[in-house]
Amino acid sequence: PGTTVDFDFAGSSDLATQLTQGATADVFASADSAQMDTVAQAGLTVTKPVNFASNTLAIVTAPGDPKQIRSFADLAKPGLKVVVCQQPVPCGAATQRIEDNTRVHLNPVSEEPAVSDVLTKVISGEADAGLVYVTDARHAGSKVTTVTFPESAGAVNVYPIAVLKHSSQPALAQKFVDLVTGATGQQVLNQAGFARP
Numbered sequence: 001p002g003t004t005v006d007f008d009f010a011g012s013s014d015l016a017t018q019l020t021q022g023a024t025a026d027v028f029a030s031a032d033s034a035q036m037d038t039v040a041q042a043g044l045t046v047t048k049p050v051n052f053a054s055n056t057l058a059i060v061t062a063p064g065d066p067k068q069i070r071s072f073a074d075l076a077k078p079g080l081k082v083v084v085c086q087q088p089v090p091c092g093a094a095t096q097r098i099e100d101n102t103r104v105h106l107n108p109v110s111e112e113p114a115v116s117d118v119l120t121k122v123i124s125g126e127a128d129a130g131l132v133y134v135t136d137a138r139h140a141g142s143k144v145t146t147v148t149f150p151e152s153a154g155a156v157n158v159y160p161i162a163v164l165k166h167s168s169q170p171a172l173a174q175k176f177v178d179l180v181t182g183a184t185g186q187q188v189l190n191q192a193g194f195a196r197p
Contacts, residue, residue, distance in 0.1 A: 005176065011089040011114040019044055019164070026173035029161040029180070031055070031133075032090035036160040046170065049160035051197035052181045053189045055133045056156050057094050059147040060122050060140065067128045072149045073104050075129060083118050083127040086111035090157050091118070095131050097155040119144070133157075135193040158197050 008015070008025065012035040019028060020042045028045070029052070030036040036049045061069050067080060075082050084106065085092035092111065099105050109127060112118045118130040123143050137146040161180055163173040179185050186196070 003172065003176075011085075013088045013090070014113065024166045024168075025164055026167040026169055027161060027176055028164055029159060030090070031159055032093060032157045033160055034088065034093065035090065036162065039164075040162070044165050045162040046165050046167070047163040047174065047177070049162040050177065050181050051158050052161050052185065053159040053194040054156050054197050055135055055159065055194055056152040057091065057098065057131045058134045058137045058152065059129055059149060060119060060132050060137050060144040061129045061147065062122065062125065063142060063145055065145040065147065069129050069147055071147075072098060072102060072151050075106050075131075076104050081109045081126075081128045082106055083110040083112060083121045083130040084108045085115055085118055085131070086113060089113060089115070091115045091131065091133060094152075094155040094157050098151050101154045102151050138193040156195075159194075 012030040012032060015028065016035040016038045019025065019039050028039055039045060040049060059069055059075065061067060069075065084095045087093055087096060110121060115132050115136055119132050119136050119140055121127040122130040123140065137144060161177050163170055163177055167173045
């Protein structure tokens with residue numbers, strides 16, 4: 001109570017790069033363990049990362065799904081304008097895992113630095129379909145049609161969080177981590193569409 005939290009949202013790989021190049025923050029939360037590992041291996045965490053949520057990919061299309069996309073394999077249809085996240089952004093890494101697992105290889109018209117950019121391209125009509133997190137699709141509401149697909153279960157992204165070494169308020173940072181991982185934080189995350197870690 002009475003605490004203001006300032007958030008800096010970006011692709012997890014961008015945030016990890018900023019931290020390893022000297023940016024400071026109190027807490028780092030990543031959309032996958034690989035980016036947290038980068039920060040931890042650089043000696044920038046003071047607490048062991050704790051997993052606080054998980055997320056999977058979904059396909060988003062224009063409302064009503066005018067291109068009739070019913071499966072992950074449909075994203076490989078000739079002439080379909082598909083947009084995905086670039087690697088090493090976690091949503092891009094998850095997309096690559098699904099491609100490898102299914103042997104369905106996409107030919108995206110664009111690879112974006114953040115999942116929000118993928119969503120924007122679909123909403124604006126610049127792309128016919130995109131791969132975003134379930135939570136992003138849910139947040140977009142009626143601006144998109146969401147197509148879930150079973151293969152997404154093979155590429156679940158688990159989200160870790162940790163207090164950072166150069167935190168100006170380490171005790172308060174730990175309280176924030178405790179809030180996120182505790183019952184209240186888990187309820188908020190669940191309402192936003194995140195799954196348990």
